[in-house]
Amino acid sequence: MSTLASRRLVLLGLAVALCVSAAWSLTVGTIALPLQTIVAAIIDFDGSREHLIAATVRFPRLLAGLIAGSAFAVAGAIMQAVTNNPLASPGILGINAGAALAIVVALSVVDGGAAGVYVWCAFAGAAAAAIVVYAVGSAGRGGATPLKLALAGAILSAFVGSLTTAILIFDTASLDVVRVWSIGSVEGRSLATIMAIAPYGLVGLAGALLLRGQIATLSLGPEIAAQLGQNLAVWRLAAAAIVVLLAGGAVALTGPIGFVGLFVPHAARLIVGTDYRWIIPASALGGAFVVVFCDALLRAVLPDRDVPVGIAMALIGAPFFIHLARSRTARRPL
Amino acid sequence: MPSDPALSARGASIGYRDRAVIDGLDLNVPRGAFTALIGPNGSGKSTLLRALARLQSLSSGQILLDGRALATIGPREAARRVGILFQGASAPEGMTVSELVQEGRYPHRSLFGRWNRADEAACARALRLTKLEALADRPLDTLSGGQRQRAFVAMVLAQETGILLLDEPTTYLDLPHQLDILELAGALVREEGTTVVAAIHDINQAARYAAHLIVLKDGAVVTAGPPDAIVTPALIEEVFAVKAMVVPSPVDGRPLILPLTRAEREDS
DSSP: OOHHHHHHHHHHHHHHHHHHHHHHHHHOSSSOOOHHHHHHHHHSOOOOHHHHHIIIIIHHHHHHHHHHHHHHHHHHHHHHHHTTOTTOOTTTTTHHHHHHHHHHHHHHHSTTOOHHHHHHHHHHHHHHHHHHHHHHHHSSTTSSOHHHHHHHHHHHHHHHHHHHHHHHHHOHHHHHHHHHHTTOOOTTOOHHHHHHHHHHHHHHHHHHHHTHHHHHHHTTOHHHHHHTTOOHHHHHHHHHHHHHHHHHHHHHHHOOOOSHHHHHHHHHHHHHOSOHHHHHHHHHHHHHHHHHHHHHHHHHHOTTSOOOHHHHHHHHHHHHHHHHHHHHHHHSOO | OOSSOSEEEEEEEEEETTEEEEEEEEEEEOTTSEEEEEOOTTSSHHHHHHHHTTSSOOSEEEEEETTEEGGGSOHHHHHHHEEEEOTTOOOOTTOBHHHHHHHTTGGGSOTTOOOOHHHHHHHHHHHHHTTOGGGTTSBGGGSOHHHHHHHHHHHHHHTOOSEEEEESTTTTOOHHHHHHHHHHHHHHHHHHOOEEEEEOSOHHHHHHHOSEEEEEETTEEEEEEOHHHHOOHHHHHHHHOOOEEEEEOTTTOOEEEEEOOHHHHHHO
16 A cells, blocks of 8 residues: 555544544533434434533533644644654643633633633733743753753743742632633533634644645754745744644633643654654644543543543653653753 | 856855855856865855855855846745755654655745646656665665765755755765765766756865866865866965875876875975
C-alpha cells in the first residue's frame, strides 16, 4: 500500500473512532440514554426529560469536547512545527495559563458578562503569554532552545496560575463557577456559550488546515524555509495568530485542558510521519477523539461523580512529557 | 568575462555589529559556467554566498541578479532563480528523502499549493541526477553522510533554479563522494547551462573543475579569472600565507599546487 493510501486510511480510521465515541458519549452519564432516545431527540423532539437531557446536557458537552480537543491538539502541533520544539504545547508554553488568568480577571471585574466578551479576553491573555514566553525563552545565549522555552513557559504558568488562584480565593462568588473550569472540564457548558465561542475555534481550525503546507515548510527550520523563499515573518505571525485563536478559544470554552496539545501531535507523528500536512488533520481528529472518549469513559466508570476530563488528560500526559523530555535530552542537549 | 553576468556585486558591504565581514566587494559571476570561490577560513565565502542567495542583507552596495537589484526581488521569486546548498544542513528527524526533495518545490507552488505534474517531474529529475531513486523512501537519519548531502543537493535541484550556490559542498565527505558532487555540478553546467558558484577548500579541485576562480581574502576579492591565468605561487602566498610550487597538471594542463615542506622552503 502506498504511503498516501495508508495515511488516508489512518485519517478515516480516526474519523470512525471519533464518530463511535461521540455516539457513545451521548448515551453515558448519570442516566443512561439508549441511542434510539438520542436519535429521537434529534429528529422528533418531544420535550420529555430524556430528550431535554440529550439536548441541553449531552449535546453541548459533546460539542465542547470536540472543539476543545481539536483546538488544543492542533495548536500544539503548530507550536511544535514552528518552534522546531518537541516539548511545545499551549499548556507547557503558558498560553493556556495566560488565557485562563485573563478570563478569571474578566469574570471578577464584570460579573456575568457574555461568553463572546470572555473569549476576547482569552485571546488577549494567550497572545500576551506567548509574547512573554518567547521574549524570556529567547533571551541570552543560544536563542530560543526547546528547553529554555519550556522553562520560561513553566515559570510563567506557575506565576500566572498563582495569580489566578489568588483572585479566586478573594472572590468567592466566582470561585465555585471557575474551580472546576480551571482544571479543564467539558461539563455544564450551555449551548449559547458554545455557539458564542465555537466560530473562533472553527476559524482557527480551518486556517490551520488551509495553511498546513506553509506550516510544514516552517517545520523544516528557519534556515531551509528561508532558502526555499518562505517569508518567515509573515507565516510565523499567521501561525501564532491561529494558535491564539485555537488555544484562547478552547480555554474560554472548557478551561485549560493540559497535555492534549502535547501528546496528540506526537502520537499523530508516530502514525502518519513527519509531514505536517498530515499531522495537522490527524491531530484535529485525534484530539477530539481523545477528549470525547476520555470524558465518556470517566462518566461510564464513575457515573456519580463528575470528574473533569482535564484530570484524565494530566494522568495520561504527565508521564508522557517526562518520557519525552528524558529521551530527547539523552540524545542531544535541548 | 561575458558581458552579462548572472550575478554581480557592486560595492557590497556586510557587517555584523561593528565588524565588516565583506567590505566594498565587487564581483561578476559568469553565466552558465562553473565558478569556484576560494580563500582562507574567515575570508567571507559563506557570508558572500548567503548574500548572493538573498539570505543576508547588505549594509551598503547591492547585488544584481540578471542586472536587477536582488533586494527588490521577493523571496519566493529569488528562490525560483537562485538555489543554495548550506554546509551541514539538517532536517527534522524521521523525514524521508522524497519528502525533503518535494519541499524544494515550495517557491513554485501557489499559496495553498496543489501538487502538479511539473512538481512530480522536477522531483523525479532531482532524484535521478543525484542517484537517490532507490533511497527515496528512506528516512534521512538512516543515510550515510554522503547520501544525506546528496539528498539536500536533490532538494535544491528540485527548485529548478538557473543558478546554484554551493557552500563547501565537499567538506566532511570522503574522496569519491567529493568527486560525485563536483561531477554533478560540472554536468549541470555542461548539459543544462546552469550557473554554479561553489566555495571549495581544495585549490586543486577548484582549479580542476571550475572555469572561473574568485579569490577572496578578508572580505574582498583579491583577483578573479580562469585558473591557469591567475593561480601563481605569489597568489598562494599572498592569500593563504603558504609557499607552494605551481605546475601544470599532466592531465589537463590546469595549475596544480604543491605546497612546500619546511625543508624545501629553507632550501629555496
